[in-house]
Amino acid sequence: MATVGASVPTLDTVREKVEAGDRLDFEDGLALLESDDLLALGELADLARRLRGGTDDVYFVQNLYLNQTNVCRVKCKFCAFARTAKQEGAYTISIAELVEDAARQHELTGFTEIHMVNGESPHVTFEWYVETVRALHAALPDVHLKLYTASEIHHMSTLSGLGYEEILRELRDAGLGSLPGGGAEIFADRVRRLVAPGKEHPDRWFEVHDIAHRLGLPTHCTMLYGHVETYEERVDHLLRLRDQQDRTGGFLAFVPLAFHPENTVFERRGWAFTSGAEDLKMMAVSRLLLDNIPNLKAYWIMMGLPLASVALHFGANDVQGTVVREEIFRAAGSTIGSEQKIDELVRHVKDAGRVPVQRDTLYRELRRWE
Amino acid sequence: MTLTVRSSRPPRAAAPVRRILEQALAGARISDIDAVTLLRSRELVAVGRAADELRARKTDPAKVTFVVDRNVNYTNVCKTDCDFCAFYRRPGDRAEGYLLPKAVIFRKIEETLAIGGTGLLMQGGHHPDLAIEFYEDLFRSIKSRYRIHLHALSPPEIHHISRRSRLPVAETLTRLRDAGLDSIPGGGAEILVERVRRLIAPKKTKAQEWLHVMREAHRLGISTTATMMYGHVETLEERVEHLRRIRELQDELHGFRAFISWTFQPDGTRLGPRVERFPTSFDYLLTQAVSRIYLDNVDHIQSSWVTQGMKIGQVALAFGADDLGSVMTEENVVSAAGTTHRASTDDFVRAIRALGKVPVQRDTLYREVRVFD
Numbered sequence: 016m017a018t019v020g021a022s023v024p025t026l027d028t029v030r031e032k033v034e035a036g037d038r039l040d041f042e043d044g045l046a047l048l049e050s051d052d053l054l055a056l057g058e059l060a061d062l063a064r065r066l067r068g069g070t071d072d073v074y075f076v077q078n079l080y081l082n083q084t085n086v087c088r089v090k091c092k093f094c095a096f097a098r099t100a101k102q103e104g105a106y107t108i109s110i111a112e113l114v115e116d117a118a119r120q121h122e123l124t125g126f127t128e129i130h131m132v133n134g135e136s137p138h139v140t141f142e143w144y145v146e147t148v149r150a151l152h153a154a155l156p157d158v159h160l161k162l163y164t165a166s167e168i169h170h171m172s173t174l175s176g177l178g179y180e181e182i183l184r185e186l187r188d189a190g191l192g193s194l195p196g197g198g199a200e201i202f203a204d205r206v207r208r209l210v211a212p213g214k215e216h217p218d219r220w221f222e223v224h225d226i227a228h229r230l231g232l233p234t235h236c237t238m239l240y241g242h243v244e245t246y247e248e249r250v251d252h253l254l255r256l257r258d259q260q261d262r263t264g265g266f267l268a269f270v271p272l273a274f275h276p277e278n279t280v281f282e283r284r285g286w287a288f289t290s291g292a293e294d295l296k297m298m299a300v301s302r303l304l305l306d307n308i309p310n311l312k313a314y315w316i317m318m319g320l321p322l323a324s325v326a327l328h329f330g331a332n333d334v335q336g337t338v339v340r341e342e343i344f345r346a347a348g349s350t351i352g353s354e355q356k357i358d359e360l361v362r363h364v365k366d367a368g369r370v371p372v373q374r375d376t377l378y379r380e381l382r383r384w385e
Numbered sequence: 386m387t388l389t390v391r392s393s394r395p396p397r398a399a400a401p402v403r404r405i406l407e408q409a410l411a412g413a414r415i416s417d418i419d420a421v422t423l424l425r426s427r428e429l430v431a432v433g434r435a436a437d438e439l440r441a442r443k444t445d446p447a448k449v450t451f452v453v454d455r456n457v458n459y460t461n462v463c464k465t466d467c468d469f470c471a472f473y474r475r476p477g478d479r480a481e482g483y484l485l486p487k488a489v490i491f492r493k494i495e496e497t498l499a500i501g502g503t504g505l506l507m508q509g510g511h512h513p514d515l516a517i518e519f520y521e522d523l524f525r526s527i528k529s530r531y532r533i534h535l536h537a538l539s540p541p542e543i544h545h546i547s548r549r550s551r552l553p554v555a556e557t558l559t560r561l562r563d564a565g566l567d568s569i570p571g572g573g574a575e576i577l578v579e580r581v582r583r584l585i586a587p588k589k590t591k592a593q594e595w596l597h598v599m600r601e602a603h604r605l606g607i608s609t610t611a612t613m614m615y616g617h618v619e620t621l622e623e624r625v626e627h628l629r630r631i632r633e634l635q636d637e638l639h640g641f642r643a644f645i646s647w648t649f650q651p652d653g654t655r656l657g658p659r660v661e662r663f664p665t666s667f668d669y670l671l672t673q674a675v676s677r678i679y680l681d682n683v684d685h686i687q688s689s690w691v692t693q694g695m696k697i698g699q700v701a702l703a704f705g706a707d708d709l710g711s712v713m714t715e716e717n718v719v720s721a722a723g724t725t726h727r728a729s730t731d732d733f734v735r736a737i738r739a740l741g742k743v744p745v746q747r748d749t750l751y752r753e754v755r756v757f758d
């Protein structure tokens with residue numbers, strides 16, 4: 016017998032869908048976020064992960080984080096990083112210096128990936144980006160270059176008057192390996208206007224990723240949550256990513272990023288950090304809704320290793336990278352180096368009952384700790 | 386109140402763990418071997434769900450409680466030399482040893498009362514010069530001035546005072562109670578297994594002596610808490626042996642109000658370099674959940690945000706704990722060991738609400754003081 020109207024989803028009805036391999040919808044996503052049964056969410060996310068072929072393997076990559084410039088014209092309200100060109104602390108590193116630094120770090124730590132994002136400086140040219148990629152690739156041909164968010168690609172297009180496709184082709188030919196997922200924030204227009212009014216429309220983000228996927232460049236995707244967005248807007252964000260993945264399939268991983276209010280206007284308004292329970296819930300819901308994105312990152316540098324290891328039971332299967340700059344650790348008087356950092360990561364993953372696997376950017380296995 | 390969407394399904398787990406959890410959820414006691422099996426398993430979420438369900442049967446599942454009190458460490462002078470302690474100074478250390486004057490203690494109490502605090506947690510080292518008269522006088526002078534709950538002197542301190550003043554434990558307790566002692570914190574238990582105590586605190590109160598002080602207190606109607614400090618040299622079996630001793634004594638007299646466990650904080654201690662593996666937060670949550678399941682006769686389980694940080698401290702409230710412990714306006718022992726987490730009543734209220742629960746300030750005896758709804 017037909018019933019009038021849809022019934023309200025519960026964790027039990029969502030579970031039935033998960034067990035049957037059915038896709039969750041907007042209402043399901045909302046019900047999950049509104050649930051306070053944190054552990055049931057974790058259990059469900061882990062079940063979904065396993066039913067979709069997930070194993071005990073937990074990935075991490077050894078990477079180097081770089082920022083070539085913090086000069087930025089956009090002034091997003093949540094950003095503690097950007098400066099104007101004349102502001103104290105503003106920097107733009109020359110290509111030669113950047114490459115030299117990366118090569119020296121590579122000798123020390125043997126990373127397999129460079130992850131670089133920048134401010135959107137009006138004082139550089141598209142050629143400068145291409146040259147940077149070419150020089151990094153020439154110096155470190157075996158290192159995967161994961162550079163530039165969609166916003167930066169958009170910025171290059173503004174600087175050069177070229178279309179996204181031409182830009183991505185040139186960067187790819189110069190040695191670019193993939194795009195990081197930043198600049199996504201929350202896609203909903205209302206939120207964009209509130210937190211990043213200077214940024215291009217979210218449709219541009221999708222256009223860039225769409226073209227990248229079609230050119231064979233894999234990308235990553237993110238969500239910055241815990242500021243002004245509603246639960247509806249979070250679900251909407253995740254479902255837009257899922258739709259894109261259906262179309263082009265080029266997202267390697269999704270990373271939920273909790274908003275950190277320190278050093279932003281929001282801190283002065285008394286905003287607080289997301290709590291541990293909210294972070295775990297977001298992890299679980301991301302896994303449940305994003306049924307077509309294989310990897311979910313508990314980015315331990317942001318979450319902390321303690322919470323990240325718990326998140327491995329809430330749907331996550333990746334803890335991102337070791338992120339080592341040897342001299343920073345040494346300068347801070349710490350004896351911790353990349354090997355110790357790996358040991359610590361491995362210990363936390365093992366203690367969570369999972370198998371640590373060092374991967375490259377494309378999730379090919381490099382080393383395994385049984 | 387938000388609408389709570391809860392799962393009605395039992396926890397999912399592999400066979401041996403599932404059997405133990407089913408047994409516990411059916412109301413049966415779990416054995417020591419079962420507790421070790423749970424601790425060895427990595428089925429964090431399943432064990433946590435069972436612990437959360439058992440917590441909901443013992444305490445109001447809609448609420449999470451906390452207390453506002455002050456931890457006053459009246460002296461750091463101590464002759465016991467525990468290897469895990471970064472707080473104490475040897476007798477005769479004129480540079481860093483201290484004994485707080487009454488005036489300072491009074492000021493701290495006034496500050497505590499001013500922010501809506503209800504209790505004073507007072508603990509200190511085993512000072513060789515302090516006999517029972519010192520404590521009687523101090524407690525009387527506090528109680529004659531202020532209306533505040535006096536939660537003071539862990540069993541090793543009581544034991545030290547009884548030896549120093551050559552009094553039986555029961556008489557020591559009676560005199561202290563008559564002077565104003567309201568309840569006793571469960572500190573100094575560490576791991577109640579002699580092998581472990583010999584390794585980490587050879588001069589400290591023996592396990593039997595700790596239990597003896599607690600038994601005498603419970604007989605006198607003085608309520609107490611129980612604690613466990615783990616993650617150093619003990620085995621998982623020894624963690625469970627510790628829990629068993631608490632559970633057995635609780636069967637006799639039911640005097641433990643709450644159980645609180647935390648991980649060893651190594652900085653600045655002699656024990657630190659001797660520990661091979663420090664427990665992860667994963668281990669912490671699992672151990673807390675198992676303690677909820679195993680200690681079927683203890684009502685309240687507190688999470689330890691002071692040692693784990695607020696994120697894990699909050700998450701632990703879904704793993705069998707019903708109480709976030711104390712908004713402490715002062716804490717010296719853990720911070721001496723390098724851990725400095727801070728939180729205010731606002732932080733507590735926000736963390737508890739973010740779990741979908743109603744924050745309730747309680748007093749030391751778990752009576753409601755203020756409901757934040």
Ligand code: SF4
Pocket residue numbers: 087088089090091094095096097133134135166
């Ligand atoms: S575009 Fe990036 S660097 Fe610029 S203000 Fe926004 S977040 Fe900061």
Ligand code: SF4
Pocket residue numbers: 463464465466467470471472473509510511541589
């Ligand atoms: S833990 Fe207590 S008894 Fe042991 S040394 Fe420290 S102050 Fe003294």
